[in-house]
Amino acid sequence: MLWSFISRTRGRNRFDLTDWLTWGYLIFGMLLMFGPVLWVAMSSFKTDAALSEYPPSFLPLATQTAMVKGYDKPLPLYEITAGEHKGSVLAQIRRIGLNAQMVDPAHPDEKINVKIGDRQPKRELTFAWDNYSKLFKRFNFMRYFWNSVFITVVATVITVLFNSMAAFALAKYKFRGRMVVFLLIIATLMIPPTINLVPIYLVVNELGLVNTPWAVIWPAVATPTGVFLLRQYMLTIPDDLLDAARMDHASEWRVYWRIVLPLAAPAIAVLVIFSVMWRWNEFLWPLIVLNRSEQFTLQLALNAFQGDLQTSWSGLLAMTILTLLPITIVFAILQKNITAGIAQSGVK
Amino acid sequence: MAVVELDKLVKDYGDMRAIHGVDLTIEDGEFCVFVGPSGCGKSTLLRMIAGLEEISSGELRIDGTCVNEQRAAERGLAMVFQTYALYPHMTVRENLGFGLENIKTPKDEIRRRVDEAARMLQIGDYLDRRPKQLSGGQRQRVAIGRAVVREPKVFLFDEPLSNLDAELRVVMRGEISSLHRRLGNTMIYVTHDQVEAMTMADKIVVLKAGLIQQVGSPLDLYNRPANQFVAGFIGSPRMNFMAMSVTKVESDGIVVADTNGRSFTAAVSPDGVAPGDAVTIGVRPEHLEIGSERGHPVTVETIEQLGGESYLYCKDADGHPITVHKSGQTKIKAGDAAQVFLPEESIHVFKKDGTALTRLRIGEEA
Secondary structure: OHHHHHOOOOOOOOOOHHHHHHHHHHHHHHHHHHHHHHHHHHHOOOOHHHHOOOOOOOOOEEEOEEOOOOOOOOEEEEEEOOOOOOOOEEEEEEEEOOEEEEEEOOEEEEEEEEEHHHEEEOEEEOOOOHHHHHHHHOOOHHHHHHHHHHHHHHHHHHHHHHHHHHHHHHHHOOOOOHHHHHHHHHHHHHOOHHHHHHHHHHHHHHOOOOOOOHHHHHHHOOOHHHHHHHHHHHOOOOHHHHHHHHHOOOOHHHHHHHHHHHHOHHHHHHHHHHHHHHHHHOOHHHHHHOOOHHHOOHHHHHHHHEOOOOEOHHHHHHHHHHHHHHHHHHHHHHHHHHHHHHHHHOOO | OOOEEEEEEEEEEOOEEEEEEEEEEEOOOOEEEEEOOOOOOHHHHHHHHHOOOOOOEEEEEEOOEEOOOOOHHHHOEEEEOOOOOOOOOOOHHHHHHHHHHHOOOOHHHHHHHHHHHHHHHOOHHHOOOOHHHOOHHHHHHHHHHHHHHOOOOEEEEEOOOOOOOHHHHHHHHHHHHHHHHHHOOEEEEEEOOHHHHHHHOOEEEEEEOOEEEEEEOHHHHHHOOOEHHHHHHOOOOOOEEEEEEEEEEEOOEEEEEOOOOOEEEEOEOOOOOOOOOEEEEEEOHHHOEEEOOOOEEEEEEEEEEOOOEEEEEEEEOOOOEEEEEEEOOOOOOOOOEEEEEOOHHHOEEEOOOOEEOOEOOOHHHO
16 A cells, blocks of 8 residues: 555556656655765764774774784784785784784784785674763763753743744734734844844843753743744634634633644644754754753753864764754654645745 | 613724614514625624624613623523534534533533433434534534533524525524424524525514614515515515606505506505605515516516426516516416516505505405
């Protein structure tokens, strides 16, 4: 059923030119979109050594090592491709110029000299899981994760509540100046957020919110996009329904809560996705108002990986993947509503 | 139970006055129909009674209490909307129970009343469906059911049948009438369809441009329309009108003549007219007799044969369109010349300002 839907072709029973073009275009798009993400995902399983390797490999390959008697550290294994030892697997002790001093793990006493061109590292697929476990052990990942989740969830709930109430009033009540208020709200879209940084910081600072999650939440909850999106959708809800509810003894709050809100669900789903994405990915504002590391969101913690002199790429990549996961899940759950919501409210 | 009194009700939208001071009393248990062409203010008036539109001035009393300041919910009325306005995200049961839930009725009481209403309206089988899964007639029943469960003092209907097909409309008309007989509540019903008004009403209120034209029982309005508007609005097909001038005034009737000098006698009270006055006479299609022996010469233009009855659309020498109703079938063909006879007791006479002269003999009673 699903397969017959996906594999529909324009040509009957066989591939038509447009089918080739369509498939080609879609596959190209998929590679373009997914390629980098997949690369990051693969790289997050590489060891630091494998990450700095050139040329880079797509799969997380690592050189095999072996403990050889008489040596303290594990030695990397090489396969010999030419010369008298061709075919055998030897461990490298050290490199000297164009030659490598090697040893057969079976006979640790005998040192062998091999040209570096005659050997290939013996590699296998290894997932460096400790990139991830390190995050939890050495790094307070759960703390940052919780900070991000708290800010995202609370800000989204308040955003939906505030924006839908404003949208309800603007869409369904007739009052003097309704259009002016609406236009003012929309007009704020034209102000670049960077201009607001300083004044908002002053307000937040004055309220004593700096270095609390509320410093990120409160300035973000009133969004003109959200009000506009919900208002446009609510305009399509027939007034008769509201009047019917009023005749049914419903207070204005009940009308909003039991009738308008459930019926605006598709638009609300869109706003939820937007808000979750905004808050989860937000970087600049949290960077300004959250200075203590125990208040950091995931995005700030990611930034902390990048030191002035040294960057821990393995940790950074692993954390990037963990940061991507929740938003991907939210998107997957709500994606069905997005198209409907966007199509019906006419907002992108 | 509930007497609804409208005392000089006015509705202004900015500078525009939609309702011009309406006075009306609707008695307890009465089925009152507001009828009029679209834009006449009938729906606005209903919404003012419901509490969905503010009253600009005047007073609305229910059982003697002024309810101007009460919100829609507090007035104890229930309304059925033209669009049904069923909550699409709730099941039929939730739709019916929503109003009771809002006034904190106990759960089993809601259940009992919903079940009872569902049985009465035969929607018991759909209680768990959503409105989208119902047909037009079923939705209509649910909308009525939602009003019934609340046991309101007054039912308000806002053109509830206009979205149904002709056949279903007749059925639902009967059901609403029988509902009224069973419950005995006061009902106010808005429609633009005069057939609905005639068949269901105890009292019809004819409105035009925010003013009451006439209030009365269906037959009152049919037999004694107060003015030319009501005469034309009530009755289908509409009354035939012809411009005439008065030639003779007597105590038991007046004589009028058209421009060709053909004269007609009308049995109306001659108060307020004098010879020479321009008047309009009106005769209902069903009171005209068509034949070839006597009367007003006309040309037949179109004929509608319905089998049981026939409508002949004619034109007279002055160009007045004249519709004639004839029961049974007719042998007359389009293009034929014929003569229509206007019985003197069924002629209505309207003065220049549109008001009617009192008829002295009513055709039906004679």
